[in-house]
Amino acid sequence: MPILKDFKFHSPGSLNAALALLEKARAPLLLAGGTFALNYLKKVSKYPTDVISLKKISSLKGIKAQGKGLWVGAMTAIYELIGSRAVCDAFPSVIEASSKLGTTPIRNMATIGGNIASRFYWVDLPAVLISLGASVTLATKKGKKTVALEKFLSVPPEKKYILTGIVLPKGNSLSFYFRHTKTAQETDVPSLGLAFSAVKKGRVISCARCIVNTTSSFPVALKKVEDVFNNFSSGDIRMDMIEKALLEDARATKLDDHRLHLLAVDLEKLLGILRQKCV
Amino acid sequence: MKKVNIEIDSKVQELEVRDSELLIETLRDRLGLMGTKYSCLEGDCGVCTVLIGGRNVLSCLILSADCDGEKITTIEGLAKNGEPHQLQKSFIEKGAIQCGFCTPGMILAAHSLLDKDPDPEDEEIARALDGNLCRCTGYVKIIDAVRDASQKINRSTKS
Known part of the structure; x- marks a missing residue:
């Protein structure tokens, strides 16, 4: 049968x-x-x-510079993304998230476009791409348009469209991704993910974005924590300041205690990394 | 029905497949290549692994009609002139086969790894086999076998 x-x-x-x-x-x-x-x-x-298979459409494949960013064709396989020098140099958090996506054969088959268009917000890439300010290029019978990924994922677009690519804006010189799974198996879907990106000039950090993949809701931004990181250059940031901001964000984002604890651990790691990079 | 040309184990096959036919169905039920196994059919267990363009992929998640023009290697295609591949020999020598159900997938996944990295560390072997489950939990012997095969292949290449 x-x-x-x-x-x-x-x-x-x-x-x-x-x-x-x-x-x-x-x-x-x-x-x-x-x-x-x-x-x-x-x-x-x-x-x-x-x-309708998109496999034979060559215009949906490849990674190339586009304006002030990088265009990744929707049919680019995850293993190709991981192997891209351009992505690795400019967007290490994308590499980190992609290399934890599924298993080796899944990464050999799955594409970035399929991952995004499936609209599964609990997997690794959406939070990372939102933190980087990514947008998606769509083609419909009416023409082509570019939409912020955050909007694309939160508001269902018109029914008949083809996602042609993802645009990653350059300029975020810092990007990190931390993830947790319920078991020790890395291949599990995440139980929590924290994507961070920011612009760094000398000791000054700006445009910080902290996006959390709670896995139970659409990715959420830690606005208060972002504010703390944006003041990084004004003096020493202490962990208690971040924890206080995290608790304020927690009220707005309804994160449970377990996830809050994991986030606090990740933010402490992040703070340590930023101190090393900015001194 | 769709007409497709697929190179399977170095032989070009002209096939007529159902539009919704999965590659595993074509390999097993149409071509009798029984080394590729049915199991979870969800991409979790890896027993349906084949190589496409040298990369390990899951034949339960691929439509045959979408394979037109592809080069596919199944476990039946690894032996050359009746001589088993070194990975197959090492799996036997190191006792890496218990029930044997996962073995074809494990060997093909290992083959894909050794193509890219001829001298992997144990951790890299384990990671490359992360899409293949062994229900007998014989992972230690499997890693031993892949390491043994890589060493023997490297020695024979050098000599």
């Missing part, structure tokens, strides 16, 4: 052909690496009429 129910498979060679198929199909499903989408099909009764 077949594992998957019937659907029509398409493998267009261009973005326009894919958009035309997307428009025409009654219930389409876009296929990137397949690690989410094909698993999903094994568990649902509501089935797509058409599965």
Whole structure:
């Protein structure tokens, strides 16, 4: 007995052909690496009429400089992202999060576009990319547009679109990612993740962003903690100042005690790293 | 149905597959390559591992129709002229096989690792095999076998 129910498979060679198929199909499903989408099909009764693979569209692949940032094609596999010198130099937190994503074969198959478009906010990359101020480029029958990733993930976009790439703005000279899992297995999905990014000029830190992947809600920003880090150059930041700010953020973000404890541990580590880098 | 050309174990196959057919179904049920196993079908266990372009991937999460033009290696394709690959020999010599169900996936994942890194540390071997579960929990022997194979391959390359 077949594992998957019937659907029509398409493998267009261009973005326009894919958009035309997307428009025409009654219930389409876009296929990137397949690690989410094909698993999903094994568990649902509501089935797509058409599965459209994006694999043969070369314009969705590659990593290149774009304006003041880096454009990562949606069909770039996670292993390609990890192996990219350009990403490694400018966005170490993306490398950290990507190298903890799933297992080796999953990283060989999964794509960054599939990871984002699946809208699973509890995995590693969304919090990291939000902290970096990433945006996504989308193609629809009406044309192309760029949307902040934070907005893309929080407000469902129009139904028929193709995510073509992710734009990472350069300028955040500091980026870190800390994650925890419930077990000792690194391959588990995170139980908590903290993504930090900031601009560093000499001893001055600005534009600090602390985004927490709580895994139970959309990633949240630690606004008060960010304020403390933005005052890094004005004198010594002590851990008690960060803890106080974290408690204030906790009221707004409804983080539980366990996650708060893990965050405090991560923030202390972060403070130590920043002291080393800024002295 | 879709017509696809896939190079499987160095032999180009012209196949007609269902649109929704998974690669594991094509390999086992259409081509009789039984070394690729059915198990979790969710990408967790790694027993359906094959190599595409030298990288270990999961055939339970790939559509055959999406493999047109790909080069695939299954466990049946590792032996050359009837001679087992060094990884296969080392798995036997080091007792890295208990029930044997995970072995094809483990060997192919190790093959992908040794292609990129001919002399891995034990930690790197463990990490490269993180997508393959051994239900007999024989991980120590498996790592021993991969290390042994890497040393023997390196020695034979040098000589």
